[in-house]
Amino acid sequence: MYRVKVYVTLKPSLLDAQGKVVKGAAVNLGYDEVENVRIGKFIELSINENTKDVNTAVEELCSKLLANTVIENYKYEIEKE
Template identity: 50%
Template sequence: MKLVKVYVTLKKSVLDAQGEAIKSAIHSMGYSQVADVHMGKYFELNFADDYADLEKDVDAICDDLLANPNIETYRYEILEAE
């Protein structure tokens, strides 16, 4: 079985308000060395080993459902599921 780990984050040009709020909270805890925090989403998708169009279909799933292409970008890695 193939495990696809998908990471969705805001594009660099989009203000990450949640990331800024988290950074502020971290600084208030005394960790002033933290320069940036970026909030994102994480998904795990499982596919059969013999899935022929895996990368093409993962791209389609990300573009059509998991990420908003106007403000978000995504990356993924394909692993052997344990």
């Protein structure tokens, strides 16, 4: 079994409205030291170990399904178990 961790983040040039709200909430709770918050997705995939080319499969899954590449970046780590 391959365990894949995918990190999808909004491109740095884009305003992260959800992050802004969370930052405001943190400050309201008294955590003034929080200067910026950006919120992305963390996706864990389990992929059958008989897959021929797991790198290509994960790359395609990220670009076609998991991330919107117009506004998001992605990174992934593949571990064999």
